[in-house]
Amino acid sequence: MAKLSVSNLRLAYGDNEILKGLSLETREGDVVALLGQSGCGKTTLLRSIAGLETPSAGKIQVGDKVIFDADHKIALAPEKRGLGLVFQSYALWPHRTVFENVAYGIRLKKVLAEEVKSRVRAAMEGIGIAHLGDRHPHQLSGGQQQRVALARAMVYDPPIILLDEPLSNLDAKLREEARIWIRSLIKQTGRTAVFVTHDQEEAMAVADQVVLLDQGRMIQSGTPEELYGNPNSLFAATFMGSNNQFEGKLIEVRGDRTMVQVGDSRIWALNKSDKTVGETTTVVSRVEVAETSETPGENSLSATLLTKSYLGSRWEYIYDCSGHQVRVTSRKPLPHQSCFITWPADGAWAF
Amino acid sequence: MKNTILAASLTLLAAGLPLVAFGQEQAILDAAKVEGRVSVYSALDAALAQRLVTDFQELHPEIKVDYVDQSTTEIYNRAISEAAAGSGTADILLSSSMDLQYKLMSDGVVSDFTLPDTTALQPWSHAPSAVYGFTQEPLVIVYNKRLVPEADVPANRKELIELLAKPEYLDKVATIDPERIGTGFMFFTLDERADPDNFWTLADALGKARVKLYTSTGAMLEKVTSGEHLIAYNIIGSYAAERAKADSAIGVVYPDDYINAISRLAMIPKTAPHPNAGQVFLEYLVSERAQQILLASSFGTVRTDLSPATVVPEDKAALVRPTTVDDSLLHYLDQSTRLQFIRRWQQAMKGGN
Amino acid sequence: MSKTVSTMVIALLALAILYPIGLVVYQSFLDNPFFQPNVQWSTFGYEFVFSDPDFWTAVWNSVQIAVGMTLIAVPVGGLLAFVMTRTDVPFRRLVEGFILTPLFISPMILAFGYVVSAGPVGIFSVWFESIFGFVPWYLYSKTTFIVIAGLTHVPHAYIYASAALQNLGSDVEEAARISGAGPARVALTVSLPMILPSLLFAAVLIFFMGFEMFGLALILGDPEGITVIATYLYKLTNILGTPSYQLMAAVVVFMLAVTLPLVWIQRKMLRSANKYISVKGKAAAQRPLKLGPWRWVAFALILLWMFVTVIVPVAGLILRSVLSTWGQGVSIFEVMTLDHFRQLFQFPQITRSMVNTLLMATLGGAAAVAVYTLLALAVGRKTEGAAKFVDYIVMLPRAMPGLIAGLAIFWVFLFTPILGDMRQTLVSVWTAYTLVWLAYGLRLITTSFMQISPDLQEAARVAGASAGRVSRDITLPLARAGIIGSWLLIFIAFTREYSTGVYLLSPGSETIGALLVSLWAGGNINAVTALATVNLGFIIVGLAMLWKFGDRRNG
Structure with missing residues (x-):
């Protein structure tokens, strides 16, 4: 329901810079995923938005409201920001019942007791935990705890909900279900949500906008399709999906394509760098676009089978291509020990 | 009313x-x-x-x-x-x-x-x-009736000095520590004033007997009772006499040379x-x-x-020498006089080591 | 609590600590009591003290005793805590109730109990000699002294170690056992290293307790003339005729000067220790380690410790309270008497002192815990710098002998016009007690706060609660058990405390501790033993009630 904009945020612990001038814009009603490896600063960014960390520079704005501005010495206390936050640990208060946990936030807002009751009830029903009101957190399963944490963060209608790795404490099966219902829940209520995750699949499944972070900087931001289909950097390309990767010498640049020498072969890829002929470059290609053929052709490398494994839905083969390991998946078993691996020229990027 | x-x-x-x-x-x-x-x-x-x-x-x-x-x-x-x-x-x-x-x-x-x-x-x-x-309150000598033979009980300081020389009294004598306890200091200066000729002989004898120096009269009485010590010197008579009423092991000697008394x-x-x-x-x-x-x-x-x-x-009432409340009480509050006495005392205590 | 409030709280704390200490430092550079007209600046105090060989002997003795007892108390306390919280040692609940007993008994009484039991003609010594023909210990030697001091301070280490161990998941221990480590190895290589910060804190605290120790040293030190710093101060009250504050102040400044580098070392060690405990393990599941036949060995060792620290002195004390005389060659059955207890009824102060003690310990203890809690909350809100500052100053009052700390606070109340009215009330005594036990109490509270995940507090902040609200709604309710536990320990400390309050005691405010000391000073040992026995009876009743309460809480 509100737009979040973060600009040029900096934060350091001693000499250790965590955020190095991070900027970020979201659209109203979007679910935004902050994606990155551990230590990339994504949780720190989330905590800075919530007011739990104080950056040394930068500005944070929710809608028209400036909640943090280092230049003007504005730093609203977390309780004044009115945001919702779901902790990775859920942080349910063990000494309060589920109802009391959920009701806490609105009670503080001096709402009439009757209204508190009805709103909490509504929130709990909406999230499917209406029957758990009298229990204490330790009497709940992990999935139920997560729902309580969500209800608690949403009950007082925050303009933005922040979620810190909300699914990481669930087991794999439950996690896939939870992705779907979290997204639909947020979308139903039309809220803006920012959530932190290290799992790219989860980010793509839940988010409208994925923000990829690395070492305190934003690498790329866009829809899941953009991030997956059009990475702007080697990091972005390799972080998403499963990839095959080659080192080679840049031979030729033609339009938006480049030719790279890998071993004895030359392959075409989309040009993603301003490197010139003769420099070493890295070619990345998604595993799922690679195919095998018995004969050499355009964009193909000769390969020798190293090992294979059966994954149920598909077979996975690992080949050696002039010193590079290359993975190929196939729905059917592949008969060849040595073959050629090939993919379309716009299915690879050279960085 | x-x-x-x-x-x-x-x-x-x-x-x-x-x-x-x-x-x-x-x-x-x-x-x-x-x-x-x-x-x-x-x-x-x-x-x-x-x-x-x-x-x-x-x-x-x-x-x-x-x-x-x-x-x-x-x-x-x-x-x-x-x-x-x-x-x-x-x-x-x-x-x-x-x-x-x-x-x-x-x-x-x-x-x-x-x-x-x-x-x-x-x-x-x-x-x-x-x-x-x-x-x-007179200052007295206390002894353990159970363990000190009748013949050993000293009637006065001279006999005490002789007794202190006996090996069985080594480590078995206690007195108040004049260095740490102000009243204890006063007791010994009263002794010195009463008998300047023999006081340091007594102090040296105490040192040679490796006298144990205490900060508490109660502890000394307790240890004489138990036999950990046999004799304690310069004990406040009021405490000793009260204790002796109920405790059969405590014997009290009112010395027959002189008896200092404090108020x-x-x-x-x-x-x-x-x-x-x-x-x-x-x-x-x-x-x-x-x-x-x-x-x-x-x-x-x-x-x-x-x-x-x-x-x-x-029969010994005439020997009691009450301490007069007058300027002489200030004599040893002078730092150098006091330190001089303490040094001499420390020297006496070293006699045993 | 808002930042302004926490800054104010810390400023008040600094004032409360540094004002009396400043007074002592100031006094140490004067030639006469600071309140006298015509005082001059002078370094005479330092010159006199530092050139006195007795001072250095006392310092050396204090260092040996403090180091020795720390080396005994901390490992024993840590292992005891491990055995009690993590293993299946038999009669755990029963033993747990009595572990803190040595804390309840005033050190002076404890020491006297040892004299009666294990002195050269003590009951146990005589009995041992009659069986074996010799007595293998000498109560008044420095070694014995260190062993006794170390063993009786074990509960202090135990308190901190067991609190930390309870917070540690048993999965890390199980991992070690699966890797092939026996219980002892688990304790030494996994559990205890993981609670190193708590052990280190206990070590520094116990070192200070040893450094300023008075009661034990007074009773056990006399026969061999072993002086420690606190008993050396005795000498200084007398050596120049009148109490020489500049000399005593110089000694106290010396003790304070020792404190600061120690706190520095402690902080440094803590920082490196903290590095290794970022992984905490899952605290949820705690299963006792199976010791097998070793559980009986562990149990026997605990009994032995209890025998030495509790049974021996207490037996001596109680026996002495029903004897008219004792010692070598006395048949105790012939000299049994209840006169000492009858004598107690002569003192109407006794009931009064019990009421006062109870009042001071319950209400006063609760108020002190409230102060420590407030402080812990305030420090929690502040930056590293403020926390560092607090770390340094809280130890200072502990570094002074209680008597001197009490005198300094007496001066503060006497010479500060606005405080004058409160001097004669229990407020002043309470202030002194609270300051002296600050380091001890604050650490107890912070330990229980640290057990609360910061997430829980942050969750409340984000939900709209102010910092004060968070303390009230989340931190305090969650730390309740820890706070009540701290209150019980402060209760004990206040019950036993005496020397700190000496100068602040107002008429009719005598406590049991005070009465015991004055009876002792008056030479009335019969009454001392009887009163101490009665006091012990109360403690046992209190312990039993505690035990009952604990049972209900667990059930």
Whole structure:
């Protein structure tokens, strides 16, 4: 329901810079995923938005409201920001019942007791935990705890909900279900949500906008399709999906394509760098676009089978291509020990 | 009310006070009753203090006694600090540290107060218009009756010196530590003054016997009882005699060369919040009624009209040398004189090692 | 709690600590009591003290004792805590109730109990000699002294270690057992290293307790003339005739000067220790380690420790309270008497002192815990710098002997006009007690706060609660058990405390501790033993009630 904009945020612990001038814009009603490896600063960014960390520079704005501005010495206390936050640990208060946990936030807002009751009830029903009101957190399963944490963060209608790795404490099966219902829940209520995750699949499944972070900087931001289909950097390309990767010498640049020498072969890829002929470059290609053929052709490398494994839905083969390991998946078993691996020229990027 | 006044006047009459002083006395007593309470800061045996306070309370129910037990050092510290701050809590200070009490007087911390009648008090027991002794306690030798053979029991210091040379008394003798305990220091300086020729011989003999130096009279008595020590020197006679009443192992020797006696001194600080009540209490302390209680508890008396004056047996009563309350008490408060004595003492103590 | 409030709280704390200490430092550079007219600046105090060989002997003794007892108390306390919280040692509940007993007994009484039991003619010594023909210990030697001091301070280490261990998941221990480590190895290589910060804190605290130790040293040190710093101060009250504050102040400044580098070392060690405990393990599941036959060995060792620290002195004390005389060659059955107890009834102060003690310990203890809690909350809100500052100053009051700390606070109340009115109330005594036990209490509270995940507090902040609200709604309710536990320990500390309050005691405010000391000073040992026995009876009743309460809480 509100737009979040973060600009040029900096934060350091001693000499250790965590955020190095991070900027970020979201659209109203979007679910935004902050994606990155551990230590990339994504949780720190989330905590800075919530007011739990104080950056040394930068500005944070929710809608028209400036909640943090280092230049003007504005730093609203977390309780004044009115945001919702779901902790990775859920942080349910063990000494309060589920109802009391959920009701806490609105009670503080001096709402009439009757209204508190009805709103909490509504929130709990909406999230499917209406029957758990009298229990204490330790009497709940992990999935139920997560729902309580969500209800608690949403009950007082925050303009933005922040979620810190909300699914990481669930087991794999439950996690896939939870992705779907979290997204639909947020979308139903039309809220803006920012959530932190290290799992790219989860980010793509839940988010409208994925923000990829690395070492305190934003690498790329866009829809899941953009991030997956059009990475702007080697990091972005390799972080998403499963990839095959080659080192080679840049031979030729033609339009938006480049030719790279890998071993004895030359392959075409989309040009993603301003490197010139003769420099070493890295070619990345998604595993799922690679195919095998018995004969050499355009964009193909000769390969020798190293090992294979059966994954149920598909077979996975690992080949050696002039010193590079290359993975190929196939729905059917592949008969060849040595073959050629090939993919379309716009299915690879050279960085 | 009437009855108490009557009782009070009867007591005063019984105490032999001349009627002339009666008017003034009455005024103080009335003022004291208005004040309503008296704070006593005291270093005294708890049981005895209790008896005195209970008795005083019976005599003057209108004056509530607040009794606080403190050590002699604490009383002195409190007195000078409160005097400097000009804000007092104590109405009367009782302490066995005669020198420190006297010093408070000479430093002008104590209010002038003359008892209306001092004729019945020993002349040595008080300094003019300020400090009043109210006990007379001999210093004695204590031994373990079970373990010290009759023949060994020393009758005087000379015999003690001889006894200390015996190997079976090595490590078995105790005395108060004059370096750490101020009253202990005073006991030994009294000895030196009483018998300057032989005192250091005694000190050297104690050193050779590897005397154990204590900070507490109670601990010494306890260890003589148990046999950990056989003999203890310069023990306050009142404690020893009281203990000997119930404890068959404690023997008390009143030396037949001389017997030093000390007094506990009472005084009223200038900062006393209830000075009149303080005066009434001080008068009570030296009254016959209170002195009888003191006598019954082995603490002796400073009145001339009661006898025996101390726990010392009649035949040795003449040997008792009470400590006069006068400027001589200040002699060893001089730093260099004091350090000189302590150095000599330390040298004596090294004799055993 | 807002930042302004926490800054104010810390400023007040600094004032409360640094004002009396400043007074002592100031006094140490004067030639006479600071309140006298015409005082001059002088370094005489330092010159005298530092050139006195007795001072250095006392310092050396204190260092040996403090180091020795720390080396005994901390490992024993840590292992005891491990055995009690993590293993299946038999009669755990029963033993747990009595572990803290040595804390309840005033050190002076404890020491006297040892004299009666294990002194050269003590009951146990004589008995041992009659069987074996010799006595293998000498009560008054420095070694014995260190062992006794170390063993009786074990509960202090135990308190901190067991609190930390309870917070540690048993999965890390199980991992070690699966890797082939026996219980002892698990304790030494996994559990205890993981609670190193708590052990280190206990070590520094115990070191200070040893450094300023008075009661034990007074009773056990006399026969061999072993002086420690606190008993050396005795000498200084007397050596120049009148109490020489500048000399005592110089000694105290010396002790304070020792404190600061120690706190520095402690902080440094803590920082490196903290590195290794970022992984905490899952605290949820705690299963006792199975010791097998070793559980009986562990149990026997605990019994032995209890025998030495509790049974021996207490037996001596109780026996002495019903004897008119004792020692070599006395048949105790002939000299039994109840007179000492009858004598107690002569003192109406006794009931009064019990009421006062109870009042001071319950209400006063609760108020002190409230102060420590407030402080812990305030420090929690502040930056590293403020926390560092607090770390340094809280130890200072502990570094002074209680008597001197009490005298300094007495001066503060006496010479500060606005405080004058409170001097005669229990407020002043309470202030002194609270300051002296600050380091001890604050650490207890912070330990229980640290057990609360910061997430829980942050969750409340984000939900709209102010910092004060968070303390009230989340931190305090969650730390309740820890706070009540701290209150019980402060209760014990206040019950036993005496020397700190000496100068601040007002009429009618005597406590049991005070009464015991004054009876002792008055030489009335019969009454001392009887009163101490009665006191012990109360403690046992209290412990039993505690035990009952604990049972209900667990059930």
